[in-house]
Amino acid sequence: MSGEKGTERVLCTTSEEYAREREKEYMLWETCHSGDLNVLLEKTNLLLQKGDEHAREELMQLYLNEEIVKPYIGIDNRIIELRTIMEIYSLEVNAGEEYTILGRKNIAKEWTLEKIRSYIRELKFLLWRMEFADEAETEAGEKLIGFIKENSVSPVYLIQTIRTTAMETFDVMVNIVEIMIDSSMYRHAYWILRAMQEEKPQEESIQIMVQELGKYVTE
Template sequence: MESQKEWAYMHTEEYIQEKEKKEQEWNRQNKEQEKIYLMQIDKKIQAGSTEAREELLRLFRNKDFIETYKSKTQMAYLIVIMQIYEREIQADEKVTILDIGKSTEEIKSKLIQLKFILWKIEFAKDEHGKELLLDFIRSNWITPDMLQYMVHTAVADKGGMLLELTDIFMEQNMFRYAFRMLEYLDELSPGNETVLCMLADLCGSVGNNQRAKEYLEKIETPGRLAEGIRRKYGC
């Protein structure tokens, strides 16, 4: 009942005026500083040095900074870019999202292109979309972390997309990408026998039987599929 009242209030003139007032106040306090930040951030991205990137990380780890600017479009894209970069450096990627463009706008453009390719695969069911995705990944050094994050933020049917991407990557022997898609799928559906068996099978196929065993042990009630994988790799 309360949510209906809130929804109704959001369509009143009073709410609109209040929102405009808050926006004006934000602009008065932060707009000029935002412009300075955007210019400084773009310079650091263009510099591409280790020092510049460490400064960017410190800035985007500042909770007050994020809270102040997260609702603004330009800064929102930069927050996404830096969150992806954080994941990539934790995964020890040699090429990161900060290397795929020479400026903020160029990197943002690549993100938008990737989003539209994923939508093409999801909604248009276009086989050509799969080719576009593979070409885009290879020509732009798109990492599994970047792809995983874009599925998280831009795709409606995440489970269906992750399975489709896994099939695409397995066909191309891109096992690292397939593995990361399945890992994310396991996060979304923990304990799912089919997903865990796919992970175990992938690990076993590259000789990591111990890791395959660990995935199989996560299945609470193993069925025929799990037993088949266990026998296949002797784990």
């Protein structure tokens, strides 16, 4: 028994020491970087509000630069979210998407930091509903389709969010493809099928659907 108590004391002491070390690290980080973080977020907000091509380019340079964001990873979730947004935007630009996560069809709506964070969370919540909610699948699907149409969500943005949000990525993609086809959203269905093909390249049914939908889609 005394041995067990001794072990418990060691574990407790180790945990306390670890907690104190983490606290020291955070206090040191806050002393060195908190001012820089506030400046970075204020600049981000201004660039999002400006919203033109040059502002978006500057946002990419900020958040795709490992040296700039590294001090804040694991400290502030906003930085992680913004880095994800800029990674998606970069992929959309490279794919030649007409509407991107930063440049939507409804251009009258001005972005701010909080608005764009709320926007990306909304799509995540809709995907979680598709995967986990008790509500009828058709209702969850209708809400998702409505959001995608209203906000001109690109296939690139949708696929990246599925990959980072869903527990069972492939199963969620299967369900969404069915809904997309029923809603005549063939371009989104096609690109999701292409993503599914990457996971299961030997799946013949996916290959057939890609070929069929490819007739109606301009890449």
